[in-house]
Amino acid sequence: MLIFELSRRGRRNPTQAPAAVPEVSAIPESLRRSRPPLLPEVSELDAVRHYTALSQKNFSIDTHFYPLGSCTMKYNPRACDALAMLPQFLARHPAAPDDTGQGFLACMYELQETLKEVTGMAAVSLAPMAGAQGEFSGVAMIRAYHDSRGDAARTEMLVPDAAHGTNPASAVMCGYTAREIPTDRHGNVDLAALGAAVGSRTAGLMLTNPSTLGVFESAILDIEKIVHGAGGLLYYDGANLNAILGKVKPGDMGFDVIHLNLHKTFSTPHGGGGPGAGPVGVNAKLAPFLPLPLVALEKGGYRLLGERAAPLSIGRLSAHIGNAGVLLRAYVYVRLLGAQGMRRVGEFATLNANYLMAGLKKAGFEVAFPERRASHEFIVTLKRLKEETGVAAMDVAKRLLDKGFHAPTTYFPLLVAECLLIEPTETESKQTLDAFVAAMKEILAEARADPELVKKAPHTTPVRRLDDVRAARELDLVWNPAQGE
Amino acid sequence: MLIFELSRRGRRNPTQAPAAVPEVSAIPESLRRSRPPLLPEVSELDAVRHYTALSQKNFSIDTHFYPLGSCTMKYNPRACDALAMLPQFLARHPAAPDDTGQGFLACMYELQETLKEVTGMAAVSLAPMAGAQGEFSGVAMIRAYHDSRGDAARTEMLVPDAAHGTNPASAVMCGYTAREIPTDRHGNVDLAALGAAVGSRTAGLMLTNPSTLGVFESAILDIEKIVHGAGGLLYYDGANLNAILGKVKPGDMGFDVIHLNLHKTFSTPHGGGGPGAGPVGVNAKLAPFLPLPLVALEKGGYRLLGERAAPLSIGRLSAHIGNAGVLLRAYVYVRLLGAQGMRRVGEFATLNANYLMAGLKKAGFEVAFPERRASHEFIVTLKRLKEETGVAAMDVAKRLLDKGFHAPTTYFPLLVAECLLIEPTETESKQTLDAFVAAMKEILAEARADPELVKKAPHTTPVRRLDDVRAARELDLVWNPAQGE
Amino acid sequence: MPFIPHTEEDIKAMLEAIGVASIENLFDEIPAALRGRGLPDTPPPLSEMEAARLMRERAEADGHYLNFIGAGAYEHHIPAAVWRIAARGEFHSAYTPYQAEASQGTLQVLYEYQTMMASLTEMDVANASLYDGASALAEAVLMAARAHKSAKRVLLPATVHPAYRKVVQTIVRNQGIELVGVPYAPDTGHVAPEALAPFAGQDFAALVVPQPNFFGVLEPVDELADWARANRMFTIAVVNPLALAILKPPGEWGNSGADIAVGDGQPLGIPLASGGPYFGFMACRKELVRQMPGRIVGRTVDVDGKPGYTLTLQAREQHIRRSKATSNICTNQGLMVTAATIYMALLGPQGLAQVARTCHANVLMLLGNLTAIEGVERAFSGPIFHEAVLRLKTPVAPVLRALQAQGILGGLNLAHDCPELGHALLVCATETKNEEDLMLYAGHLARIIGRRFRPAPCAIKPKP
Amino acid sequence: MPFIPHTEEDIKAMLEAIGVASIENLFDEIPAALRGRGLPDTPPPLSEMEAARLMRERAEADGHYLNFIGAGAYEHHIPAAVWRIAARGEFHSAYTPYQAEASQGTLQVLYEYQTMMASLTEMDVANASLYDGASALAEAVLMAARAHKSAKRVLLPATVHPAYRKVVQTIVRNQGIELVGVPYAPDTGHVAPEALAPFAGQDFAALVVPQPNFFGVLEPVDELADWARANRMFTIAVVNPLALAILKPPGEWGNSGADIAVGDGQPLGIPLASGGPYFGFMACRKELVRQMPGRIVGRTVDVDGKPGYTLTLQAREQHIRRSKATSNICTNQGLMVTAATIYMALLGPQGLAQVARTCHANVLMLLGNLTAIEGVERAFSGPIFHEAVLRLKTPVAPVLRALQAQGILGGLNLAHDCPELGHALLVCATETKNEEDLMLYAGHLARIIGRRFRPAPCAIKPKP
Ligand SMILES: Cc1ncc(COP(=O)(O)O)c(C=O)c1O
Numbered sequence A, B: 001m002l003i004f005e006l007s008r009r010g011r012r013n014p015t016q017a018p019a020a021v022p023e024v025s026a027i028p029e030s031l032r033r034s035r036p037p038l039l040p041e042v043s044e045l046d047a048v049r050h051y052t053a054l055s056q057k058n059f060s061i062d063t064h065f066y067p068l069g070s071c072t073m074k075y076n077p078r079a080c081d082a083l084a085m086l087p088q089f090l091a092r093h094p095a096a097p098d099d100t101g102q103g104f105l106a107c108m109y110e111l112q113e114t115l116k117e118v119t120g121m122a123a124v125s126l127a128p129m130a131g132a133q134g135e136f137s138g139v140a141m142i143r144a145y146h147d148s149r150g151d152a153a154r155t156e157m158l159v160p161d162a163a164h165g166t167n168p169a170s171a172v173m174c175g176y177t178a179r180e181i182p183t184d185r186h187g188n189v190d191l192a193a194l195g196a197a198v199g200s201r202t203a204g205l206m207l208t209n210p211s212t213l214g215v216f217e218s219a220i221l222d223i224e225k226i227v228h229g230a231g232g233l234l235y236y237d238g239a240n241l242n243a244i245l246g247k248v249k250p251g252d253m254g255f256d257v258i259h260l261n262l263h264k265t266f267s268t269p270h271g272g273g274g275p276g277a278g279p280v281g282v283n284a285k286l287a288p289f290l291p292l293p294l295v296a297l298e299k300g301g302y303r304l305l306g307e308r309a310a311p312l313s314i315g316r317l318s319a320h321i322g323n324a325g326v327l328l329r330a331y332v333y334v335r336l337l338g339a340q341g342m343r344r345v346g347e348f349a350t351l352n353a354n355y356l357m358a359g360l361k362k363a364g365f366e367v368a369f370p371e372r373r374a375s376h377e378f379i380v381t382l383k384r385l386k387e388e389t390g391v392a393a394m395d396v397a398k399r400l401l402d403k404g405f406h407a408p409t410t411y412f413p414l415l416v417a418e419c420l421l422i423e424p425t426e427t428e429s430k431q432t433l434d435a436f437v438a439a440m441k442e443i444l445a446e447a448r449a450d451p452e453l454v455k456k457a458p459h460t461t462p463v464r465r466l467d468d469v470r471a472a473r474e475l476d477l478v479w480n481p482a483q484g485e
Numbered sequence C, D: 001m002p003f004i005p006h007t008e009e010d011i012k013a014m015l016e017a018i019g020v021a022s023i024e025n026l027f028d029e030i031p032a033a034l035r036g037r038g039l040p041d042t043p044p045p046l047s048e049m050e051a052a053r054l055m056r057e058r059a060e061a062d063g064h065y066l067n068f069i070g071a072g073a074y075e076h077h078i079p080a081a082v083w084r085i086a087a088r089g090e091f092h093s094a095y096t097p098y099q100a101e102a103s104q105g106t107l108q109v110l111y112e113y114q115t116m117m118a119s120l121t122e123m124d125v126a127n128a129s130l131y132d133g134a135s136a137l138a139e140a141v142l143m144a145a146r147a148h149k150s151a152k153r154v155l156l157p158a159t160v161h162p163a164y165r166k167v168v169q170t171i172v173r174n175q176g177i178e179l180v181g182v183p184y185a186p187d188t189g190h191v192a193p194e195a196l197a198p199f200a201g202q203d204f205a206a207l208v209v210p211q212p213n214f215f216g217v218l219e220p221v222d223e224l225a226d227w228a229r230a231n232r233m234f235t236i237a238v239v240n241p242l243a244l245a246i247l248k249p250p251g252e253w254g255n256s257g258a259d260i261a262v263g264d265g266q267p268l269g270i271p272l273a274s275g276g277p278y279f280g281f282m283a284c285r286k287e288l289v290r291q292m293p294g295r296i297v298g299r300t301v302d303v304d305g306k307p308g309y310t311l312t313l314q315a316r317e318q319h320i321r322r323s324k325a326t327s328n329i330c331t332n333q334g335l336m337v338t339a340a341t342i343y344m345a346l347l348g349p350q351g352l353a354q355v356a357r358t359c360h361a362n363v364l365m366l367l368g369n370l371t372a373i374e375g376v377e378r379a380f381s382g383p384i385f386h387e388a389v390l391r392l393k394t395p396v397a398p399v400l401r402a403l404q405a406q407g408i409l410g411g412l413n414l415a416h417d418c419p420e421l422g423h424a425l426l427v428c429a430t431e432t433k434n435e436e437d438l439m440l441y442a443g444h445l446a447r448i449i450g451r452r453f454r455p456a457p458c459a460i461k462p463k464p
């Protein structure tokens, strides 16, 4: 049932609207709307009941183990949320003078400082509103840097084939050609291929470390030499920082630019797909290019810096300051954790991943890089299972839903066949991991005994397997009163 | 799974506790606890996930139509809740001086005044914490009144047999004998029996009007004369005020004392069984006996009045002021409704009940008093269905759960066989009522075609029909680590 | 129409289906004289926006104070998760779980709550809550009298919270139960076992024992419980549930424990909120369970043998037993209990003990600071938990007013409740106070009463 | 350990299962030189209680003002139900709905949202949201350029919010797209169709049309859209979605409507919150849907034929198309969109129109009051929605500072963004202001600039 189907003409919530006022005579007729939009006319009870019911159709961290690789679905502390939503924080207008927001700006400034410390970078901007926008900013800074030196020949951004799709897409957004670098059989960047690819056209290399294959690029210092040696810069995609938070700093690995996904490592709620926040950090030589605004502490007061203070900046990314509320949540999170707590994040995320990998191996699953340590995540490949039983990674994923677990990431990274990318995070207990292994083991047995059961999964969700092909072919993106249910 | 079964020794939420402090040397060993209590040791995520999952196992107004007769399960506006929980209201200590709570006390005072207006009584006390405590206070005031006049012979409280069980129980709490008055075949108090029962031993009559049979005592003015004529007082159980809110005032009917259930008529959330609030109203001659504290407006300031100001009061009912937060919610509710809105409550609650009654009649159900108007609720009797098919009222109730509706009140009032007491409330739409009739009709058909299906219901709830007899015989009220699941 | 979804069209169709011409007709059984006199003094409706503005202005007018009042309601940190979960619509907007199969959420929470309370008190069983601590004590007194059968008198010491004593009086008076006071020892501030001697061997249904008592002082509970049992009385414990994380639980008092334990659950995650809603808890010995008032949840199985939860022992309650019920109480404080259950789950046994220990350490530090001021001394020598009585040399009221002007609520003036104590002030410090808060209070107090303030040398070492 | 549930026993068992001696060993593939340099400058952990105190103090320091600033972010009443429901854990703590069967809640909300936005704008389709209004405009510019193929230039009038223009510049610059300004008419404050004449017949991919524009003025959208079409450009509308409750929707501009409509969704139930998170919306013609960036939800059926919702057209997105994707945007603002959907459902078409009309009436009343002060006048004659530019006789900054001292944020000083306007001030009044607020502002302003204030004779009649 859609909210529109609950609607009845003339139903009102007068409590929610100001008293009726006369028509707007000061607006010329030709600029006015002639018929009302198709918004539902429902009671407050209808709306509350409808959206409450919809919420119950979701899996979420608050209801399920959610080992979605590369997404770091860990517990979002309620305190972060409650404190970021204090009435004065919510009420403040973005264009209100800085002196009306010293409390808020103090949090922003301290978050900037903490992120510098955690990443080992010289300067940080909180402006980007998501990881991909962080990537864009980072690459734009790389370009601004080369441009500032008159080095216009650098037109290629190197991107490992294991990289998240946003990496090459962001490179292209900045006018670069994305050039793929292959992965070797241990899951590392192929150093020879990298060596062959770098040159005077190289603007830089975008690297996720630990990579999306769930392993740490142990030759990172060699990579650094190759890229820097060719005059390129090194970009760090921080989406996987959870693996090494407080343990290893990207700055120490030689990265020039990084972005972080606060909605991953810093546990801000993912909200069904957003909002996020993707602060960028840089070393000193890129600092002048950081996106705006920046938060400064001057003469005891906090101030937002704009174009005048940072004339070389790549510019602004949003109409205001970025996703301020997300940043506030992340700030509270780092204060609750402190240095030791952040260090433990990396340690226990890694412990959980390696334990889960060991458990699944023991249960008969094939992992993609059995000779490697897992970082905070790891890959199971079901290639053999598929060959033997016809049960694909997606089938196993769907069957997990029936067992009360959200599925891992499927078919990413693209280079491992029939893969599941599994990230348990540090906030899950051994008991939960054990239960997950037990469920996976059951599915393995089911796949052998009754493959159809798995291939037709899920069986217990509000809808069963959906027809994606039809969704894309017979586009139905907007409800139409004529079509009914 | 119980929270205790998730527990692991040594699991902690350090964020929620102050830093460890030394043992409490200033407390003698003999007064200290020697082993820790059996509280669960779980992570914050465990707790959030566990209680979120439990919440999803409830039916509630926010998720289901909940026509529980006599309980007035209507929409609880979110605004009432949000505004009663403003930080300053939540933080105020009950013993803080009155001048630190003028905002809060203004709300209390105005609520008192509005309730006077709505009920037509001379004075109101907000002190009682639930309907039953309101009844207790009301009867105690009746007793205090008779006592104050030296009229010690009045030892009987008259209570119609249709009354809610709290009525006779409250009378007994005040030291009275409860004497039952029968109901006539139209659902009214049997006037002849009443006339025969009253006398010099009569302390009063407790009446619910509209009664729990879902009809209005139309001879109320005769009843008034009979009881008052015998020197008794008239008590109004206001649990059913929703039927006549803003339309008819108990004071105008001649009642001397009333209580209201704010958690019904004034839509404060029922919270899985409480808290409630049961303010009492009285006419002028009983005003000196009102329970404490009272809220007064004096010299422009609001003040709580205690024993010194009201020496004849029956006394205090709670350690502080009563369920203040519930009262605040009710205050916001009356402000959102205003006079006209309250009037509509009675009108539309009555419209919905009569419409639903008409619909169920048409669908083949037998109503208990077909010749009468429904008030805000009405009774369906399934006596004949039971005889024909073996399907009892409880079976129909359980089967409704499968159809996504909370069941009506069953087997109350006790005098109608196989009864369902159905109260839709004014906040439900015609569409919902129609859907309920359709479900009831389906069940009727099922009862005839496949009675076992109904008798074994529910089938879709988290548990199926529970063994109540075992629950009472093999008492298991407290989990014991030895017993496991 | 606020919260009424009917469209004109709906109304028309509904009236037609009923067969009446207007809504007014549906009220035709009501004598015309009674109908529709209107509500002239009721203000017009506000929109939610207007109501929000009004309430925000009122809330802001009430301001925010640094609070050192306890006296039965205590300021504690409440984890953000507690109310975020308890306020979920499915808990919030449900009624009493009469249809067990549709209410397993509420029912299991109550069962877990009963378990937690039984364990905190070390009693056999607990009910699903009562209105508040004071009325729970009244119910315990009635329960003891019912169970005892012969006696109609109960010993109610003067160290029980005065408001509790008043509430008990209000509620039990009409059933002919007599409450008999027991004095406290003026030096220690608790009931001296000697004070009970006059009552030995008499017919009393119960002895009430508060722990900590109204003065914050710890009672000699072992002796008192043993004395009660020796004299064929029930022991009714009135306890602060948070304190039980570190104090001996009623079930272990003396040689055989208390018989009934009650108290107010407010310290377990319930906001102060000007006094309510809180919740009363009650736990007791197995043998007394059928005398216990209030709702009780039991574990059982469904037709498939799957465990489930349901209201049980309803035969004691008014909707079945009517005038013969154990009590008229029908409602419990379900929502508050839900919050308290989540609170206890989040804190765990260690967390709760740390909160209790921090309260204790803070009040000792506060007392150290305050009694370092000349003219400020402790009224009693008995051990305390997180609250204590101070005696000043001058009337308390003007001192409190001066503190209030500095944003500090300095405690409860006992002039009204305990005039015999002279210029006495009941102060409390919970874990919410930090060292600066405690110093701030002392600094202001010293200035106000015009005396010198020497901070205690060691932070948490109490003055003896 | 904060938010880490492992007990000592767990850790031991886990290390054993892995076959390592310590957690440190799990990092042995990382060069030793890189490991564990510590975080010396990071403060120690706070308990939730301490963090709450810190944040409350900071929030209180920020205070509370009577706000008349708009400029792209608008103060509106947000019904209490909106965030109570949107903040439910199941919405809040879910990720992108990659597993459709386990995410029907989020997916259906998004489908309903798309429908609402398409309808508000009267466009064919809408996506599931973008980051914010400014970046949505940048994406629209890129999208127009992709769809147009030949042209690499876009007309971006000076009446578009300056921050939006900067963001577009940041984002499209590196792809070689040129932004060409169009001036506004100094009398009306909107783009005069004549100003476009020089660009007629040239190769531009699009004309951007804001409604209302940055000055609060309404653009002659019909003429502008028709001109763009006549000159083979797309029309990109940048609109305030709340205003669309009463203003002509982009889909109906001119003879054939705009091609793409974007804007910031903040007015639809999203708190101001110092600037975010908000959300950007985007709607377009059917023909352009495959060029649209961002997530899109489609309705389909499951294997039983039951309707359900799923992410669709993913072949445009980076995780499939990588460097050939329509955009790098991956995330949407799902939570904000959930709130906005609930907001729109609660308000309905009439409620939204009443909010919009009240804003309009309030700003007219405010302007009446303010321009009744000598030395205060409107800068532009064009019709407005809920915001307008005032011109003073003296610099704006000191006036705003003086108002701020009275608790009033009097508007946005345009000295920086539009120096050509002289002493100009952009003021806004939404439905949250009542008559007294509007009078209060005027009263203080009159005093501050030392002029007489004559309230407008009729409350909502505007000065011409
Ligand atoms: C490795 C990696 N990089 C980048 C991103 C993009 O981040 P966002 O979704 O915040 O734009 C993601 C997000 O899934 C990611 O996993």
Ligand SMILES: Cc1ncc(COP(=O)(O)O)c(C=O)c1O
Residues within 6 Å of the ligand: B070, B071, B130, B131, B132, B133, B164, B166, B167, B208, B212, B237, B239, B240, B261, B276, B277, B278, C329, C330, C331
């Ligand atoms: C008719 C009637 N009277 C009294 C009561 C008792 O009210 P409470 O549950 O608030 O004690 C009820 C509650 O169900 C009732 O329906």
